[in-house]
Amino acid sequence: MNELNPLLEEIVRALNGFLKIFGLSLTQGHLFWGAVQLAAAIVCYLLAKFLASKIEPRLETRLRAMSIKGGRLRMAAVALRRTRWVIFVFLAWIAVWILKVGTWDSRSFLLTAIASLATSWLIISFASRLIRNKTLSRLVALAGWAVVALYTLGILQQTVALFDELAIEMSGFRLSLLMVIQGIVLLSILFWAAMALSRLLEKQFHTFDDVSPAMRVLVGKISRFILLTMAGVIGLSMIGIDFSALTLVSGAIGLGIGFGLQKVVSNLISGVILLLDRSIKPGDVISVGNTFGWITSLNARYVSVTARDGREYLIPNEDLITQRVENWSFNDPYIRIEIQFGVSYNADPHLVRKIVVEAALAHPRTIRATGEYQTVCHVIGFGESSIDFTLRFWISDPTNGITNIRGDVFLAVWDAFKEHNIEIPYPHRHLIMDPSLKADLQKAGSTAL
Numbered sequence: 001m002n003e004l005n006p007l008l009e010e011i012v013r014a015l016n017g018f019l020k021i022f023g024l025s026l027t028q029g030h031l032f033w034g035a036v037q038l039a040a041a042i043v044c045y046l047l048a049k050f051l052a053s054k055i056e057p058r059l060e061t062r063l064r065a066m067s068i069k070g071g072r073l074r075m076a077a078v079a080l081r082r083t084r085w086v087i088f089v090f091l092a093w094i095a096v097w098i099l100k101v102g103t104w105d106s107r108s109f110l111l112t113a114i115a116s117l118a119t120s121w122l123i124i125s126f127a128s129r130l131i132r133n134k135t136l137s138r139l140v141a142l143a144g145w146a147v148v149a150l151y152t153l154g155i156l157q158q159t160v161a162l163f164d165e166l167a168i169e170m171s172g173f174r175l176s177l178l179m180v181i182q183g184i185v186l187l188s189i190l191f192w193a194a195m196a197l198s199r200l201l202e203k204q205f206h207t208f209d210d211v212s213p214a215m216r217v218l219v220g221k222i223s224r225f226i227l228l229t230m231a232g233v234i235g236l237s238m239i240g241i242d243f244s245a246l247t248l249v250s251g252a253i254g255l256g257i258g259f260g261l262q263k264v265v266s267n268l269i270s271g272v273i274l275l276l277d278r279s280i281k282p283g284d285v286i287s288v289g290n291t292f293g294w295i296t297s298l299n300a301r302y303v304s305v306t307a308r309d310g311r312e313y314l315i316p317n318e319d320l321i322t323q324r325v326e327n328w329s330f331n332d333p334y335i336r337i338e339i340q341f342g343v344s345y346n347a348d349p350h351l352v353r354k355i356v357v358e359a360a361l362a363h364p365r366t367i368r369a370t371g372e373y374q375t376v377c378h379v380i381g382f383g384e385s386s387i388d389f390t391l392r393f394w395i396s397d398p399t400n401g402i403t404n405i406r407g408d409v410f411l412a413v414w415d416a417f418k419e420h421n422i423e424i425p426y427p428h429r430h431l432i433m434d435p436s437l438k439a440d441l442q443k444a445g446s447t448a449l
Contacts, residue, residue: 055083
């Protein structure tokens with residue numbers, strides 16, 4: 001506490017000095033130069049507004065002609081909307097330079113403060129607008145303005161020393177408020193850079209057509225893990241944390257992972273195994289338990305499966321290792337669909353086979369091929385009241401649905417049967433009652449009445 005008192009006194013003295021200089025710049029014969037500086041600032045703003053009205057439409061037209069997309073478009077749009085302030089900052093600093101060359105430095109204090117604040121606002125506004133997360137953007141803007149305010153008041157260095165004195169020490173490890181703030185800032189920047197670099201590498205790796213989709217995902221996950229680990233190690237080293245002092249903490253974290261995060265670690269390892277053995281990949285149509293759909297993404301902890309109804313199922317990687325998984329497109333995208341039906345014994349089975357195959361081939365999604373992927377119809381038995389058939393046909397786009405095409409083919413078969421007067425039989429039941437039982441029931445009914 002004794003070490004903090006001199007720092008607080010120094011901060012108070014710096015604030016008093018700033019207020020005195022600011023007061024002298026507006027009083028004691030400096031009112032004229034204060035008015036000159038305000039007039040110069042107003043002239044710079046009006047001139048910047050006029051120039052921006054001429055320049056900004058031309059820049060916007062050229063920007064639209066370039067047809068850029070993504071992050072570069074966002075950066076260009078943010079810069080374009082601040083053309084007026086970019087010009088104002090440039091003109092304000094020119095005016096400050098002219099005043100300092102032509103007269104004393106104290107007579108440009110107010111204009112210098114205006115130019116500094118405008119420059120700071122421009123930088124902070126540009127940086128915060130590039131961040132899509134609103135909460136993080138506001139935090140960046142708040143931190144930037146705090147630094148600007150402390151620097152303008154001349155107490156930034158004293159505040160930094162004060163934050164460094166606010167620390168805790170245990171077992172040779174020292175953690176100060178300054179280290180926490182530096183760690184948050186450095187780690188945020190390094191993690192953002194690592195994520196951006198990993199996305200760039202993953203995007204470039206996806207352009208290699210001779211590499212399987214599963215291997216692309218695996219390389220992307222590994223590169224992201226390595227880059228994030230390096231960012232964390234570099235960030236902690238830059239703020240002066242000794243890793244040897246964290247041995248006890250790392251041991252406790254490892255023990256917690258071993259006991260409390262078993263499922264998380266199991267899912268992480270299972271995800272790596274799935275990518276290595278290439279059993280599933282993005283775009284595969286799979287069935288796990290009661291879930292049927294196609295894989296949209298492979299993540300570190302789960303696999304995202306989108307069903308036909310639009311619902312997205314997040315299946316843990318461990319379930320795909322331990323449970324039975326039906327991969328409808330493991331070796332190739334072709335799958336066979338089978339429907340069964342029966343017709344009357346009055347129908348010609350040869351004609352039935354012919355018209356059913358033609359009805360199935362009439363559907364645009366059915367593969368028209370011979371050999372392994374041909375459409376066939378077989379007699380599978382003679383039932384009590386019908387001749388039973390099975391129709392087998394192939395499709396190559398299971399992601400577009402299975403039930404819908406099965407229903408379409410059923411309707412096509414129904415229409416073909418109606419056209420050729422082929423009946424689909426259904427069982428009839430006749431109840432025959434024993435005459436003696438019928439007499440007993442009638443007698444019981446009359447007695448009840």
